[in-house]
Amino acid sequence: MSAARLLLVPLDAAPELTVTEWRIALERLLRDDDGRVVTLFGTPNDERITITAVVEQGGSELRALRTVVERDVGYHALTPEFPALHCFERELHEQHGVRIAGHPWLKPVRFEVTGSKGRDAYPFYEIEGKEVHEVAVGPIHAGVIEPGSFRFMCLGERVHHLEIHLGYQHRGVEKLLLARDPRSLAPLVETIAGDTSIAHTWAYAAAIEALAGMAVPHEIDAARGAMLELERIAMHLAGLAGLAADVGFLQGASSYGRLRTTAINTSMRLCGSRFGRGAIRPGGSGTTLGAGPDLAEATNGAFTSTDLLRNLKLLSDDVAIIDDRFSSARTVQHRLRGVGAVPSALAREIGLVGLAARASGVPCDLRTRAGGVYEHHPIEACVEPDGDCWARARIRIAEIRRSLAWLSSVADAHPRWEAARPRIGALAPRQLVVAMTEGWRGEVVHALETDGGGGLARYKVQDPSFRNWLGLALAVRENEISDFPICNKSFDLSYCGSDL
Amino acid sequence: MLKALRVRASQGTQYITDLRKAVPHGFRGRPRISTTPCKEGCDACVKACPTDAIALAPFRLDLGTCVFCAECVEACPEGKLAFTADPRMGAATREALVVTEGPDRIDPVLTSRSLASVFGRSLRLRQVSAGGCNGCELELNALSNVNFDLQRYGIEWVASPRHADALVVTGPLTKNMADAVRLAWDAMPDPRFLVAFGACAISGGLYADAPGVDRSFFAEVTPVLYVPGSPPHPLTFVHAILDLLGIE
Numbered sequence: 007m008s009a010a011r012l013l014l015v016p017l018d019a020a021p022e023l024t025v026t027e028w029r030i031a032l033e034r035l036l037r038d039d040d041g042r043v044v045t046l047f048g049t050p051n052d053e054r055i056t057i058t059a060v061v062e063q064g065g066s067e068l069r070a071l072r073t074v075v076e077r078d079v080g081y082h083a084l085t086p087e088f089p090a091l092h093c094f095e096r097e098l099h100e101q102h103g104v105r106i107a108g109h110p111w112l113k114p115v116r117f118e119v120t121g122s123k124g125r126d127a128y129p130f131y132e133i134e135g136k137e138v139h140e141v142a143v144g145p146i147h148a149g150v151i152e153p154g155s156f157r158f159m160c161l162g163e164r165v166h167h168l169e170i171h172l173g174y175q176h177r178g179v180e181k182l183l184l185a186r187d188p189r190s191l192a193p194l195v196e197t198i199a200g201d202t203s204i205a206h207t208w209a210y211a212a213a214i215e216a217l218a219g220m221a222v223p224h225e226i227d228a229a230r231g232a233m234l235e236l237e238r239i240a241m242h243l244a245g246l247a248g249l250a251a252d253v254g255f256l257q258g259a260s261s262y263g264r265l266r267t268t269a270i271n272t273s274m275r276l277c278g279s280r281f282g283r284g285a286i287r288p289g290g291s292g293t294t295l296g297a298g299p300d301l302a303e304a305t306n307g308a309f310t311s312t313d314l315l316r317n318l319k320l321l322s323d324d325v326a327i328i329d330d331r332f333s334s335a336r337t338v339q340h341r342l343r344g345v346g347a348v349p350s351a352l353a354r355e356i357g358l359v360g361l362a363a364r365a366s367g368v369p370c371d372l373r374t375r376a377g378g379v380y381e382h383h384p385i386e387a388c389v390e391p392d393g394d395c396w397a398r399a400r401i402r403i404a405e406i407r408r409s410l411a412w413l414s415s416v417a418d419a420h421p422r423w424e425a426a427r428p429r430i431g432a433l434a435p436r437q438l439v440v441a442m443t444e445g446w447r448g449e450v451v452h453a454l455e456t457d458g459g460g461g462l463a464r465y466k467v468q469d470p471s472f473r474n475w476l477g478l479a480l481a482v483r484e485n486e487i488s489d490f491p492i493c494n495k496s497f498d499l500s501y502c503g504s505d506l
Numbered sequence: 507m508l509k510a511l512r513v514r515a516s517q518g519t520q521y522i523t524d525l526r527k528a529v530p531h532g533f534r535g536r537p538r539i540s541t542t543p544c545k546e547g548c549d550a551c552v553k554a555c556p557t558d559a560i561a562l563a564p565f566r567l568d569l570g571t572c573v574f575c576a577e578c579v580e581a582c583p584e585g586k587l588a589f590t591a592d593p594r595m596g597a598a599t600r601e602a603l604v605v606t607e608g609p610d611r612i613d614p615v616l617t618s619r620s621l622a623s624v625f626g627r628s629l630r631l632r633q634v635s636a637g638g639c640n641g642c643e644l645e646l647n648a649l650s651n652v653n654f655d656l657q658r659y660g661i662e663w664v665a666s667p668r669h670a671d672a673l674v675v676t677g678p679l680t681k682n683m684a685d686a687v688r689l690a691w692d693a694m695p696d697p698r699f700l701v702a703f704g705a706c707a708i709s710g711g712l713y714a715d716a717p718g719v720d721r722s723f724f725a726e727v728t729p730v731l732y733v734p735g736s737p738p739h740p741l742t743f744v745h746a747i748l749d750l751l752g753i754e
Contacts, residue, residue: 117682118718145686148665150633150646153683174682177637178717185715186556193556193575194712200639200737244644257513263651264520271532278534278589281641281737284575292576309532327516331509427580502639502677 007377009227010212011442013060013068017455018436020072025081028057028073035061035069036088042357044068044442045451046094047466048102053077055102060440060453066375070438080105090357093472115472116173116505130157130169137161141487145174152501156490163486168479175505183465188454189214189288189430196283199469199503201244204230204237205445206467207286209452213441214288217433217456222289224379228420229293231379233273233285235409238446239321240269241498242402248495249399250332253341261328265321272317275309276423289428296422311421315414322410329403342396346481346493349393358477360448360470362497365401366393372444382419385412395489398496433460447471447499469503520652525744526754529591533739534574536592537567539607542584554581557711569595570603570708573736593739596746597732603708615731615749622752624697625671628660629751631701632670634690637713638677641737642704646674649740656744659753667693675729678706678713681720688723699730703743708732 023031035041044060051074059071075081083106085092093115098104100114113128114120120127130140139160145153155171179198183191195210196203208230215222243266250258270280277285277293284292296310332338348358353366363370364387371387373380388404390397433456440453448470455464478497482490522528544562552560555578559571565586567578579587597603598615635643649656650663664670667690679687691700702724705711713719731750733743748754 145683146634146690150635150643150663152635152638152640152643153686174686175635175637175677175680176682176718177678177680177713178719182713182716190554190556190577193573193577196575197573197639197641197706197712197736200641201644203641257510260520260652261513261517264517264653267648267651267653271530274530275532278532278576279574280533280645280739283573283641283736284534324516327509327512331513334509500640502637 007381008212009231009376009378009380010208011068011372011376012212012216013070013440014216015070015438016436017438020070020438023071023073025073025075028059028071029081029084031071032059032061032084033087035063040064043088043091043094044449045440045453045466045468046091046098047453047464048098048104049455049464050102055104057098057104058438058453068440070440075104077103078105080107082107083109085109089355090473093476114173116176118173118176118178125171130171131159131167133159133166135161138166154501158487158490160487163488165482165485165487165490168482170475170479172475172501173505175502177502177506179506180465180467183467184462188433188462192287193283198467198506199471199500200281201241202237202445202447202450202469202500202503204233204282204285205443205450206452206469207282208234209441209443209450211286211288212443213439213452213454214430214433216439216441217437217454218289218430219434220289220428220430225420225423226291226426227378228416229291229295229423230286231383232413232416233276233282233293234443234445235413236269236273236276237282239406239409240266240273241446242406243269243325245402245495245498246332246399248498249342249395249492250338252491252495253338255332255335255338258328258332258338261324265325265328268317268321272314275313287427289430290426291423292425293423294425295417311417314417318410318414318417322407325406325410333403339396341492342399343394345395345489346485346496347392347394348477348481350391352480353393353477356476356480357473359473360444361401361405361446362398362474362477363448364388365390365397367391370449372442372449379416383412383415395492395496435460445470448474467506469500471499471501471504474499475504521655522653525654525741526748528741530593530739530741531591533591533593534576534589535739535742536590536595536612537572537605538588538590539565539567539605540586540588541607542586544586545583548583550581550583551578551587554578557705557709557714565607567605568603568709569605569734570600570732571705571711571714572734573705573711593741594745595734595738595742596749598730598750600708600732603732603734615746617752618730618750621699621730621750626751626753629747630662630664630669630671631674632664632667632672632690632694633674633676634683634687636675636677636683636687637680637719638704638706642676642706645737645740646676646703646743649743654740654744659748661747667691668695670694670698672699672701674701674703675707676703678710678716678719679721679723680718682718684720684723691723691727700727701731701733702729703733704738705734705736708734711736
């Protein structure tokens with residue numbers, strides 16, 4: 007079993023269900039069989055659209071259910087019964103014009119077809135009343151961050167409803183991914199969400215390897231796993247630094263901030279980039295340990311496993327000291343506890359994934375059910391019950407510790423990593439492959455379909471943010487508007503990863 | 507109190523004393539191109555480059571489009587290209603970003619007398635991301651952390667374009683952000699200047715041909731400073747902005 011979760015389906019052998027069969031099968035899986043939708047997307051074929059739903063059943067088995075609909079006829083929305091599907095159906099409607107009757111709010115998720123003019127057709131929800139006031143934020147925010155629009159409907163200081171309006175970062179990633187040789191897309195994939203480069207590139211590489219019938223050696227698998235944990239540690243430290251800054255706890259902001267520098271500089275010693283750029287390539291790796299990277303010798307002595315373990319120890323020791331201070335500070339607890347809560351049942355209903363789901367008591371972590379490096383070095387999911395900002399901070403603290411311990415055991419077992427760039431053969435024609443990795447925000451899903459010649463017919467990218475933005479919108483309801491920055495930071499979602 | 511002191515003790519001294527001399531060990535930075543002749547008819551590096559940053563005869567590498575992926579190094583049979591850890595790559599003109607064969611010479615960004623006299627002791631920056639992947643945004647944020655501490659030079663980020671002297675754009679400039687970027691620029695009082703941070707902002711980078719990109723703003727307003735990288739290292743920005751403002 008591979009370290010990335012995989013599903014490979016030969017399309018000619020896959021049954022094409024009628025819309026009714028598809029719907030019944032999907033409903034049964036979601037309602038009765040403990041299933042959840044991993045992704046749902048359309049592939050255009052003239053006026054007909056093939057819809058693929060990938061379902062995970064019983065927390066392990068992956069299945070693809072496919073049907074074909076006429077664009078103008080479409081099908082009846084599943085969202086009213088399964089709210090977790092709202093974003094997929096909105097996207098399906100926006101990207102392919104599929105008619106989806108009965109969907110409560112088919113607002114485009116990215117305005118990729120209509121552009122900014124399309125926004126006028128979808129004004130923000132309004133609430134009438136004497137006490138009501140609206141607060142508009144964005145698209146440019148008061149900080150060095152990505153753009154997005156937020157509209158708060160408030161009763162006094164209390165947020166009654168938040169509508170999040172995205173798409174400002176839409177570049178057209180999925181179309182670009184079809185324009186080049188599918189085997190050399192790594193530099194582009196690394197920028198889908200630049201703070202999640204490793205998780206996205208690993209999912210991409212695993213998909214290409216599956217299509218090319220390749221297996222990667224243990225060493226490369228271990229190096230990828232290690233880079234993924236460094237990315238997680240760095241971004242969790244950035245999240246904690248941000249949360250500390252937002253509650254005015256400056257010692258936390260500066261301490262977590264400088265520890266992140268140590269984490270990303272460790273990545274840089276391993277692959278030449280503080281963001282893991284170049285670390286993963288299909289079939290291979292650009293990560294070296296124990297041998298000098300292929301850079302100018304004068305400035306780069308070899309970075310050995312001893313150096314790596316020393317950095318990990320420094321991080322463990324110093325993170326523990328600031329964790330202790332941060333967690334016990336009354337000012338921090340007072341600001342974070344009970345704020346922005348998403349109850350467990352709601353998290354399941356709207357299909358939250360990743361750290362936000364685990365903070366709401368949903369034990370979902372792909373690493374606990376994957377093979378490869380995780381078979382030899384298992385890792386447990388961190389779960390918190392309360393679903394508030396405090397829980398999302400606690401998850402980060404626990405995961406940093408667990409990742410550091412995991413990394414140390416991997417570095418002990420694999421003291422030498424070599425870069426490798428094997429040739430990738432032709433990709434198998436007429437296949438659907440779905441590859442998933444557990445990025446620091448949650449599951450990253452890449453679904454690729456090859457055509458009859460082994461080229462790509464479809465490349466669906468899904469960042470965890472795409473599903474979790476609704477979680478943020480619901481988390482701030484009935485909270486004070488002044489707590490929004492904390493709620494926002496506690497989710498720390500990606501705009502570009504969602505906008506594509 | 508005791509816990510706070512323990513944090514203080516573990517923190518030690520974190521700021522980089524001399525940013526001009528700091529070496530980012532392991533960083534894939536400024537490329538060096540040897541004079542080794544290319545194999546007859548070989549264009550492996552050109553084909554491997556995802557952003558068409560390389561031109562042959564004579565050999566030229568455009569740092570404004572390069573994403574430092576090192577695919578060219580991997581592809582070259584002659585070992586003609588290598589990346590060094592040198593972060594000094596910023597330039598005041600688009601042409602100065604082109605690296606040619608032979609011994610490397612670092613051209614510091616020419617000091618602008620007019621900008622130095624107005625902003626040399628105090629500069630306020632407003633950043634706008636327009637399709638940036640959060641790589642550039644995180645590196646710009648890192649400039650104000652305790653390590654880089656850019657505020658020591660009187661350079662700081664501000665929330666409103668009304669308070670800003672320079673606009674730092676990241677990302678290839680998406681259609682859906684085109685209006686907002688113009689609004690931000692128009693809201694800034696004179697004198698003001700534009701900085702393009704990262705390959706996407708400088709040239710479109712990997713997204714030059716993307717369907718959701720509209721770069722017409724850059725046709726109207728020319729950046730005064732280009733900071734290459736994907737994302738650029740904070741030190742690349744430090745060298746470039748200090749040179750531009752004539753700060754030692």
